[in-house]
Amino acid sequence: MIVVDELTKSYPATGGTGTIDALRGIDLRIDEGEVFGIVGPSGSGKSTLLRCLNLLERPTSGRILLRGEDLSHLSEGRLRGSRRRIGTVFQQFNLLHSRTVRANVEFPLEVAGVRRTERRDRAETLLELVGLTDKRDAFPSQLSGGQQQRVGVARALAAEPDVLLCDEATSALDPATTEQVLDLIATVNRTLGVTIVVVTHELSVVRRICTSAALLDGGRIVESGPVADLVADPVSRLGDALLPAGVGEQNGDVTALVTARGSAVATPWLSRLSRDVGVDVAVVGGRVDRVAGTDIGKLHVRFDGDVDRDAVDRFFAALPDVTVAWTTGVVARVGA
Ligand SMILES: Nc1ncnc2c1ncn2[C@@H]1O[C@H](COP(=O)(O)OP(=O)(O)OP(=O)(O)O)[C@@H](O)[C@H]1O
Structure with missing residues:
Protein backbone atom coordinates (compact mmCIF):
# COMPACT_ATOMS: atom_id res chain seq x y z
CA MET A 1 0.00 0.00 0.00
CA ILE A 2 2.81 2.43 0.90
CA VAL A 3 6.22 1.72 -0.54
CA VAL A 4 9.13 3.98 0.33
CA ASP A 5 12.00 3.37 -2.03
CA GLU A 6 15.57 4.62 -1.39
CA LEU A 7 14.26 7.89 0.03
CA THR A 8 16.79 10.57 0.93
CA LYS A 9 16.35 14.08 2.27
CA SER A 10 19.20 16.54 2.76
CA TYR A 11 19.08 20.08 4.10
CA PRO A 12 21.70 22.78 3.60
CA ALA A 13 23.84 22.98 6.74
CA THR A 14 23.14 26.16 8.69
CA GLY A 15 25.85 28.82 8.45
CA GLY A 16 28.26 26.76 6.41
CA THR A 17 28.86 24.59 3.43
CA GLY A 18 27.71 21.01 3.01
CA THR A 19 24.46 19.32 3.90
CA ILE A 20 22.67 17.59 6.75
CA ASP A 21 21.53 14.17 5.57
CA ALA A 22 18.31 13.70 7.56
CA LEU A 23 17.23 10.59 5.61
CA ARG A 24 19.91 8.39 4.04
CA GLY A 25 18.11 5.83 1.90
CA ILE A 26 14.86 4.69 3.52
CA ASP A 27 13.21 1.51 2.24
CA LEU A 28 9.85 0.67 3.80
CA ARG A 29 6.78 -1.34 2.93
CA ILE A 30 3.56 -0.68 4.82
CA ASP A 31 0.71 -3.06 3.99
CA GLU A 32 -2.97 -2.16 3.67
CA GLY A 33 -4.75 -2.14 7.05
CA GLU A 34 -1.60 -2.12 9.20
CA VAL A 35 -0.90 0.06 12.22
CA PHE A 36 2.75 0.78 11.51
CA GLY A 37 4.98 2.45 14.12
CA ILE A 38 8.08 4.47 13.25
CA VAL A 39 10.28 4.93 16.31
CA GLY A 40 13.74 6.29 16.89
CA PRO A 41 15.82 8.57 19.06
CA SER A 42 15.74 12.35 18.80
CA GLY A 43 17.28 13.53 15.53
CA SER A 44 16.94 10.14 13.84
CA GLY A 45 14.75 11.59 11.06
CA LYS A 46 11.22 10.68 12.20
CA SER A 47 9.68 14.12 11.57
CA THR A 48 11.47 14.46 8.25
CA LEU A 49 10.13 11.09 7.11
CA LEU A 50 6.63 12.05 8.26
CA ARG A 51 6.77 15.37 6.39
CA CYS A 52 7.84 13.50 3.25
CA LEU A 53 4.99 11.01 3.73
CA ASN A 54 2.32 13.71 4.14
CA LEU A 55 3.78 15.58 1.18
CA LEU A 56 4.72 18.72 3.10
CA GLU A 57 8.33 18.21 1.97
CA ARG A 58 9.72 16.91 -1.27
CA PRO A 59 12.38 14.23 -0.93
CA THR A 60 15.86 14.89 -2.30
CA SER A 61 15.76 11.54 -4.09
CA GLY A 62 13.84 8.27 -4.01
CA ARG A 63 10.13 7.54 -4.29
CA ILE A 64 6.98 7.25 -2.20
CA LEU A 65 4.27 5.09 -3.76
CA LEU A 66 0.72 5.11 -2.40
CA ARG A 67 -1.31 2.24 -3.88
CA GLY A 68 1.15 2.19 -6.78
CA GLU A 69 1.03 5.95 -7.51
CA ASP A 70 4.32 7.83 -7.19
CA LEU A 71 3.64 10.82 -4.92
CA SER A 72 7.17 12.14 -4.81
CA HIS A 73 7.22 13.85 -8.21
CA LEU A 74 3.71 15.27 -8.58
CA SER A 75 2.97 18.75 -9.95
CA GLU A 76 1.68 21.31 -7.39
CA GLY A 77 -1.88 20.87 -8.67
CA ARG A 78 -1.88 17.07 -8.37
CA LEU A 79 -0.09 17.33 -5.01
CA ARG A 80 -3.06 19.18 -3.46
CA GLY A 81 -5.43 16.40 -4.49
CA SER A 82 -3.07 13.69 -3.27
CA ARG A 83 -2.66 15.37 0.13
CA ARG A 84 -6.32 14.56 0.79
CA ARG A 85 -5.48 10.86 0.58
CA ILE A 86 -3.31 11.25 3.68
CA GLY A 87 -4.81 12.60 6.92
CA THR A 88 -2.54 13.82 9.70
CA VAL A 89 -3.13 13.96 13.45
CA PHE A 90 -0.75 16.43 15.10
CA GLN A 91 0.86 16.46 18.54
CA GLN A 92 -0.54 19.93 19.38
CA PHE A 93 -3.97 19.19 17.81
CA ASN A 94 -3.76 22.30 15.51
CA LEU A 95 -7.48 23.06 15.79
CA LEU A 96 -9.01 26.36 14.64
CA HIS A 97 -10.00 28.05 17.89
CA SER A 98 -12.60 30.40 16.41
CA ARG A 99 -14.58 27.45 15.00
CA THR A 100 -16.83 24.97 16.74
CA VAL A 101 -15.94 21.30 16.99
CA ARG A 102 -18.18 20.42 14.05
CA ALA A 103 -16.85 23.30 11.93
CA ASN A 104 -13.30 22.07 12.63
CA VAL A 105 -14.20 18.59 11.36
CA GLU A 106 -15.92 20.11 8.32
CA PHE A 107 -12.97 22.35 7.48
CA PRO A 108 -11.03 19.99 5.13
CA LEU A 109 -14.28 19.26 3.29
CA GLU A 110 -14.98 22.98 2.89
CA VAL A 111 -11.52 23.43 1.36
CA ALA A 112 -12.24 20.50 -0.96
CA GLY A 113 -15.52 22.16 -2.08
CA VAL A 114 -17.85 19.49 -0.65
CA ARG A 115 -21.53 20.56 -0.40
CA ARG A 116 -22.82 21.83 2.96
CA THR A 117 -25.31 19.02 3.67
CA GLU A 118 -22.76 16.35 2.80
CA ARG A 119 -20.14 18.07 4.99
CA ARG A 120 -22.55 18.18 7.87
CA ASP A 121 -23.54 14.51 7.51
CA ARG A 122 -19.94 13.35 7.37
CA ALA A 123 -18.94 15.49 10.37
CA GLU A 124 -21.86 14.07 12.40
CA THR A 125 -20.85 10.48 11.54
CA LEU A 126 -17.25 11.15 12.54
CA LEU A 127 -18.20 12.94 15.76
CA GLU A 128 -20.23 9.89 16.69
CA LEU A 129 -17.24 7.64 15.92
CA VAL A 130 -14.96 9.66 18.22
CA GLY A 131 -17.65 10.02 20.93
CA LEU A 132 -18.11 13.79 20.74
CA THR A 133 -21.61 14.21 19.33
CA ASP A 134 -22.67 16.18 22.42
CA LYS A 135 -19.73 18.58 21.99
CA ARG A 136 -20.48 19.49 18.36
CA ASP A 137 -21.22 23.16 19.18
CA ALA A 138 -18.41 23.64 21.72
CA PHE A 139 -15.20 25.52 20.92
CA PRO A 140 -11.77 23.83 21.27
CA SER A 141 -10.91 25.90 24.38
CA GLN A 142 -13.91 24.31 26.14
CA LEU A 143 -12.51 20.78 25.62
CA SER A 144 -9.91 18.70 27.45
CA GLY A 145 -6.68 17.74 25.66
CA GLY A 146 -7.99 14.25 24.97
CA GLN A 147 -11.26 15.62 23.55
CA GLN A 148 -9.33 18.08 21.35
CA GLN A 149 -7.27 15.20 19.99
CA ARG A 150 -10.49 13.27 19.25
CA VAL A 151 -11.57 16.26 17.15
CA GLY A 152 -8.12 16.11 15.50
CA VAL A 153 -8.72 12.45 14.61
CA ALA A 154 -12.22 13.18 13.24
CA ARG A 155 -10.91 16.09 11.16
CA ALA A 156 -8.05 13.98 9.77
CA LEU A 157 -10.61 11.37 8.68
CA ALA A 158 -13.07 13.86 7.12
CA ALA A 159 -11.71 13.63 3.57
CA GLU A 160 -11.82 9.80 3.79
CA PRO A 161 -8.06 9.34 3.49
CA ASP A 162 -6.33 6.08 2.55
CA VAL A 163 -3.76 6.65 5.30
CA LEU A 164 -3.87 8.29 8.71
CA LEU A 165 -0.51 9.65 9.89
CA CYS A 166 -0.19 10.23 13.62
CA ASP A 167 2.65 12.61 14.49
CA GLU A 168 3.43 12.11 18.21
CA ALA A 169 -0.36 12.28 18.57
CA THR A 170 -0.37 11.39 22.27
CA SER A 171 2.86 13.05 23.44
CA ALA A 172 1.00 16.08 24.86
CA LEU A 173 -1.50 13.93 26.82
CA ASP A 174 -1.48 12.36 30.28
CA PRO A 175 -1.17 8.53 30.50
CA ALA A 176 -4.90 7.77 30.99
CA THR A 177 -5.94 10.07 28.12
CA THR A 178 -3.13 8.64 25.98
CA GLU A 179 -4.63 5.16 26.37
CA GLN A 180 -8.09 6.40 25.34
CA VAL A 181 -6.75 8.16 22.23
CA LEU A 182 -4.65 5.11 21.28
CA ASP A 183 -7.72 2.90 21.68
CA LEU A 184 -9.62 5.29 19.41
CA ILE A 185 -6.88 5.07 16.76
CA ALA A 186 -6.99 1.26 16.97
CA THR A 187 -10.80 1.38 16.62
CA VAL A 188 -10.52 3.61 13.53
CA ASN A 189 -8.12 1.05 12.03
CA ARG A 190 -10.45 -1.85 12.83
CA THR A 191 -13.78 -0.32 11.88
CA LEU A 192 -12.81 1.83 8.88
CA GLY A 193 -9.88 -0.31 7.70
CA VAL A 194 -7.70 2.82 7.38
CA THR A 195 -3.95 2.15 7.27
CA ILE A 196 -2.26 3.99 10.12
CA VAL A 197 1.32 5.22 10.41
CA VAL A 198 2.33 6.27 13.92
CA VAL A 199 5.49 8.33 14.39
CA THR A 200 6.50 8.34 18.03
CA HIS A 201 9.39 8.29 20.45
CA GLU A 202 7.26 6.31 22.95
CA LEU A 203 7.70 2.53 22.83
CA SER A 204 4.53 2.13 24.91
CA VAL A 205 2.56 3.45 21.90
CA VAL A 206 4.04 0.75 19.66
CA ARG A 207 3.42 -1.90 22.31
CA ARG A 208 -0.24 -0.92 22.62
CA ILE A 209 -1.43 -0.53 19.02
CA CYS A 210 1.18 -1.28 16.35
CA THR A 211 1.10 -4.45 14.27
CA SER A 212 4.46 -3.64 12.62
CA ALA A 213 7.25 -1.21 13.39
CA ALA A 214 10.51 0.21 12.12
CA LEU A 215 13.44 1.56 14.11
CA LEU A 216 15.02 4.66 12.60
CA ASP A 217 18.52 5.74 13.60
CA GLY A 218 20.83 8.24 11.92
CA GLY A 219 18.46 8.63 8.97
CA ARG A 220 18.35 4.89 8.22
CA ILE A 221 15.94 2.07 9.01
CA VAL A 222 17.90 -0.18 11.36
CA GLU A 223 15.23 -2.88 11.49
CA SER A 224 11.57 -3.36 10.70
CA GLY A 225 8.91 -6.06 10.67
CA PRO A 226 5.80 -7.37 12.43
CA VAL A 227 6.00 -6.44 16.12
CA ALA A 228 5.44 -10.04 17.26
CA ASP A 229 8.38 -11.22 15.08
CA LEU A 230 10.67 -8.45 16.37
CA VAL A 231 9.80 -9.37 19.95
CA ALA A 232 10.61 -13.05 19.27
CA ASP A 233 13.96 -12.21 17.64
CA PRO A 234 16.76 -12.51 20.22
CA VAL A 235 19.01 -10.05 18.38
CA SER A 236 16.38 -7.40 17.61
CA ARG A 237 17.15 -4.09 19.36
CA LEU A 238 13.57 -2.95 18.97
CA GLY A 239 12.15 -6.32 20.07
CA ASP A 240 14.28 -6.21 23.20
CA ALA A 241 13.27 -2.63 23.96
CA LEU A 242 9.57 -3.43 23.42
CA LEU A 243 9.59 -6.47 25.69
CA PRO A 244 12.79 -6.66 27.73
N1 LIG B 1 14.39 22.12 8.08
C1 LIG B 1 15.57 21.63 8.46
N2 LIG B 1 16.72 22.25 8.15
C2 LIG B 1 17.92 21.74 8.51
N3 LIG B 1 18.08 20.58 9.19
C3 LIG B 1 16.97 19.92 9.53
C4 LIG B 1 15.66 20.39 9.20
N4 LIG B 1 14.74 19.50 9.67
C5 LIG B 1 15.45 18.51 10.28
N5 LIG B 1 16.77 18.77 10.19
C6 LIG B 1 17.86 17.90 10.72
O1 LIG B 1 17.61 16.57 10.26
C7 LIG B 1 17.90 15.61 11.28
C8 LIG B 1 16.64 14.80 11.58
O2 LIG B 1 15.69 15.65 12.21
P1 LIG B 1 14.19 15.19 12.54
O3 LIG B 1 13.50 16.39 13.13
O4 LIG B 1 13.58 14.56 11.35
O5 LIG B 1 14.44 14.08 13.68
P2 LIG B 1 13.41 13.46 14.73
O6 LIG B 1 13.75 12.01 14.83
O7 LIG B 1 12.02 13.81 14.34
O8 LIG B 1 13.80 14.18 16.07
P3 LIG B 1 12.84 14.57 17.35
O9 LIG B 1 12.36 13.27 17.93
O10 LIG B 1 13.79 15.30 18.26
O11 LIG B 1 11.75 15.45 16.82
C9 LIG B 1 18.41 16.40 12.46
O12 LIG B 1 19.83 16.42 12.40
C10 LIG B 1 17.84 17.80 12.24
O13 LIG B 1 18.67 18.77 12.82
Missing part, protein backbone atom coordinates in the same frame (compact mmCIF):
# COMPACT_ATOMS: atom_id res chain seq x y z
CA ALA A 245 13.20 -10.05 29.34
CA GLY A 246 16.76 -10.09 30.66
CA VAL A 247 19.19 -12.56 29.15
CA GLY A 248 20.61 -15.92 30.00
CA GLU A 249 23.82 -16.61 28.19
CA GLN A 250 26.94 -16.62 30.33
CA ASN A 251 30.23 -18.41 29.77
CA GLY A 252 29.08 -20.67 26.99
CA ASP A 253 25.83 -21.87 28.60
CA VAL A 254 23.39 -23.48 26.20
CA THR A 255 20.55 -20.96 26.15
CA ALA A 256 17.46 -20.16 24.13
CA LEU A 257 14.72 -17.56 23.90
CA VAL A 258 11.25 -19.08 23.84
CA THR A 259 8.38 -16.84 22.72
CA ALA A 260 4.72 -17.75 23.11
CA ARG A 261 1.76 -15.80 21.69
CA GLY A 262 -1.90 -15.62 22.62
CA SER A 263 -3.36 -18.59 24.48
CA ALA A 264 -0.02 -20.45 24.14
CA VAL A 265 1.36 -18.16 26.89
CA ALA A 266 -0.72 -20.07 29.45
CA THR A 267 0.25 -23.60 28.32
CA PRO A 268 2.59 -25.66 30.57
CA TRP A 269 5.17 -26.11 27.79
CA LEU A 270 8.14 -25.82 30.13
CA SER A 271 7.30 -28.88 32.24
CA ARG A 272 6.34 -30.82 29.09
CA LEU A 273 9.65 -29.89 27.44
CA SER A 274 11.55 -31.17 30.42
CA ARG A 275 9.50 -34.38 30.59
CA ASP A 276 9.17 -35.16 26.86
CA VAL A 277 12.72 -34.30 25.76
CA GLY A 278 14.39 -35.32 29.00
CA VAL A 279 16.32 -32.07 29.61
CA ASP A 280 17.00 -29.98 32.70
CA VAL A 281 15.82 -26.41 32.09
CA ALA A 282 16.39 -23.30 34.21
CA VAL A 283 14.53 -20.01 33.69
CA VAL A 284 17.03 -17.13 33.62
CA GLY A 285 14.86 -14.24 32.42
CA GLY A 286 11.36 -13.57 31.25
CA ARG A 287 8.36 -11.33 30.82
CA VAL A 288 4.74 -11.56 29.79
CA ASP A 289 3.01 -8.48 28.41
CA ARG A 290 0.25 -7.42 26.07
CA VAL A 291 1.58 -6.27 22.70
CA ALA A 292 -0.80 -4.90 20.02
CA GLY A 293 -3.73 -6.62 21.73
CA THR A 294 -2.08 -10.06 22.02
CA ASP A 295 -0.41 -11.62 25.05
CA ILE A 296 3.25 -12.35 24.37
CA GLY A 297 5.50 -14.22 26.76
CA LYS A 298 9.28 -14.27 26.40
CA LEU A 299 11.37 -16.67 28.44
CA HIS A 300 15.13 -17.02 28.46
CA VAL A 301 16.03 -20.59 29.43
CA ARG A 302 19.30 -22.39 30.13
CA PHE A 303 19.78 -26.08 29.39
CA ASP A 304 22.00 -28.01 31.80
CA GLY A 305 23.91 -31.12 30.85
CA ASP A 306 23.79 -32.68 27.37
CA VAL A 307 20.97 -31.32 25.27
CA ASP A 308 19.75 -32.70 21.96
CA ARG A 309 18.97 -29.44 20.11
CA ASP A 310 17.20 -31.24 17.27
CA ALA A 311 14.84 -32.86 19.76
CA VAL A 312 14.17 -29.46 21.38
CA ASP A 313 13.54 -27.91 17.94
CA ARG A 314 11.12 -30.74 17.06
CA PHE A 315 9.30 -30.26 20.38
CA PHE A 316 8.70 -26.54 19.71
CA ALA A 317 7.89 -27.06 16.02
CA ALA A 318 4.92 -29.17 17.14
CA LEU A 319 3.61 -26.46 19.50
CA PRO A 320 1.33 -23.86 17.89
CA ASP A 321 2.28 -20.21 18.56
CA VAL A 322 5.50 -21.03 20.43
CA THR A 323 8.90 -20.44 18.84
CA VAL A 324 12.44 -21.09 20.02
CA ALA A 325 15.62 -19.24 19.04
CA TRP A 326 18.98 -20.52 20.29
CA THR A 327 20.89 -17.69 21.92
CA THR A 328 24.15 -19.41 22.81
CA GLY A 329 26.89 -17.15 21.51
CA VAL A 330 24.55 -14.16 21.15
CA VAL A 331 25.95 -11.09 22.88
CA ALA A 332 24.28 -10.73 26.28
CA ARG A 333 21.86 -7.89 26.76
CA VAL A 334 20.12 -7.11 30.00
CA GLY A 335 16.63 -5.63 29.75
CA ALA A 336 15.22 -2.89 31.92
